[in-house]
Amino acid sequence: MPTSEPAAPGGAFHDFLEAARRRGDLVVQPRMGFSDTARMRAGLIATRNADAVTVGTLTLDSFTRVGDFAAADRALRQGRPLNGYPIVSHSTSTTRTMVEGVSGPGFPIQVRHGSPLPGRIFDALIDAGIDATEGGPISYCLPYSRTPVQKSVEAWKEACGKLASLRDRGVEPHLESFGGCMLGQLCPPSLLIAITVLEGLFFRQHGIRSLSLSYAQQTSAEQDEEAVLALHEIAADLLPNASWHVVVYAYMGLYPSTESGALGLVADAARLAVRTGSTRLIVKTAAEASRIPTIAENTTALEVAAAAARVTGRRRPPSAGTGIGDEARAIIDAVLDLNDDIGKALVQAFAQGYLDVPYCLHPDNAGRTRSAISDRGHLEWSRTGSLPIAHLAPARRSAQLTSSRLLQALSYVKNRYDEAATVGSPRQFELT
Template sequence: MTGFGAFVAAAARRGELVVQPRMGFGDVARMRAGLVATRDAGVPAAGTITLDSFTRTGDHGSVRAALAEGRQLNGYPIVDHPLEVTREMLAGLCGPDFPVQVRHGSPRPQRIMAALVAAGLDATEGGPISYCLPYSRVPVAESVRAWTEAVRVFAGQREHGRPHLETFGGCMMGQLCPPALLVAISLLEAMFFRGLGLDSVSLSYAQQTHPGQDLEALLALRALAGEFLPATEWHIVVYAYMGSFPRTPGGALALVADAARLCVRGGAERLIVKTTAEAHRIPTIAENVTALRVASATAGVEDGRAAVVEDTGIAAQARAVVEAVLDLETDLGAGLARAVRIGLLDVPYCLHPDNARRTGATVDAAGRLRWTRTGDLPLRGLADAGGEPGTAEQLLRALSYMERKYDDAALNASGDGREQPLAAATTSAVRRTGQ
């Protein structure tokens, strides 16, 4: 059976990391050009169609008005473009050697998933927790019902390939969420998909603030997935840091390169890249291609031997959360909704009305994410938590930790305290990989 998961598995057997942009344009010709450039980048890559914010929230009236008036959208409106337009946009591009994934952010994905299947696509992402808590005020129970309906239908669509769904659970809030909770939510959403009949999934994890901690988290995610997802095709996808991104070209590319190194060391098979433009504006197609090439070149020379990392308890904490949620209800969807309601799943700094907001986290002096409060998470005796969450100024410093770290290193490397030009930064980043 062909499909997104099979493409990634084949690359992994060849020792290659699949790289993927976060790309989406409202203009049809530009969306096709972005996919063509990704396919022709000369690296193992998957294509991306990221949807616009109106489609994500179900505001199709605003989408249609924008299309009628020729106004630019911040992503591709797959539901409201005529089906033949999307099929023509994809013609000759999407296939076993170049899969395309739809990324959206909707807590109510039914129309989106129906539209992508009708267009001949078989891969998307999300989840009832990860696409609800950060992005909406939709009640979690309603999101669970919507995702249950959508996944059941999606799992049965095998005309174009084996349907594949990536949980966004490892990317909750993008930053300042301790790794154990990211691992747990990623696992729980993947198990939710599997229980609805979907047998090809990927588990996400967002690069955080400390490479050793991230490596421990990836190894924990891999071990627990092997245990909790039997009879399932799965792989792990890492997202390059999703918080405040370096503003210098050299800093941005160094962070992307470190994300690629993390993938190889932690056994992740796919990487979602970011670009030198993330801190300033929507990236161009060329900037996305540069990031893909830097990441792939870095992965190509990184030592993939099994890493030895300190066990700080991430796997034990994640297991405790997963098992506590599984014990709540016989139906996992109902268990997820109840877990949020009673605080067994409680994401720091998440303002969704259903989120208990009794947990807290910070970046310590060593750069590790640690709990300041664990609320009602089942982590008694498993996680050290203490201290106040800090002042607003301290929170802002934690949020900008990676930006400052990588920009400072880039400026120091330049020798004159100024940003490197983009071409020089690209050359320098690739040189550091030995290419």
């Protein structure tokens, strides 16, 4: 990517992903986190040794995500397992010892959390020698908390400053926007693109130069491909002075309950990433529908994704699309026009309904937009509220979304892949 600033010293995650992007490799990554340090270390080693190009993950527990550090402390003292790694509650020396000899230039680690107020998490990961994390003032606020957007924006501004200060130590830190994964499902692609790009611009405004922008696999491979290509194009235009890559997430909603269906969905996510020139893929496992995955199940998912990626080629951009990029750019431009300070613009955008996430119950979300799955499987707007796209995406008439219709929409991908697995052809949904 072009840059208007002198090259910065490298960071482990930054350098590894830049090298992978230049080679054209797809980097695959689990969403793995255990409170027991021996098990967490074993998971990192298994990820490193998988038959794939991988990076490691420390996914944090839910107490740490919401800032209930006292509850995480109690669980550790009482020997009760948590659903992730409590990086704030474990001492710095414990985390450093746990990753020693595992993490390094050939296998960097990223901390994944989910907090709208990430200050202490950033302190802990920086102290532990980790230079990459993810989230954002919108994407880790609206879905997971009732924290006011204004408060989250201020907390993330401070956190970005902490991370950017790693350059004083000779390290280029990396920050990933989770904005392309809002609520996991039923959010049309144009809004996913807009939020992840806006968060990327927010990070850049507050000193972060190495970024990744996200997009979560949705209901239609054809629509997803158009969306990810549009994300690349918009980012290239709006982030010329940053080093960035795109990270695709395997489907974030209700997951297939059959092993074949689940792994078929992961493989299709890998094909989407390769066809669109994306650099990284966050996988899910065959156990997602019922429980926390084992280390072995995570490794299988990584290797299934990598195998699918190896036999997939880059796709030439289509000559015409459905206007996803135009919608996303209209939303982004309208938000940026509100204020030169992007954090303030984000707050104002929610107040005016320029950003409005369907089915999101956060108090700062207007709640006037709705989406539906069309007959061809595309996620489309059924109500656009005050989004600045009425001229581009006229709301389509749709039946009232009853509870049964909502459940049907939420189960759409799960049912498709499970049914395909039942008849022995889980790959019928991939693009040709």
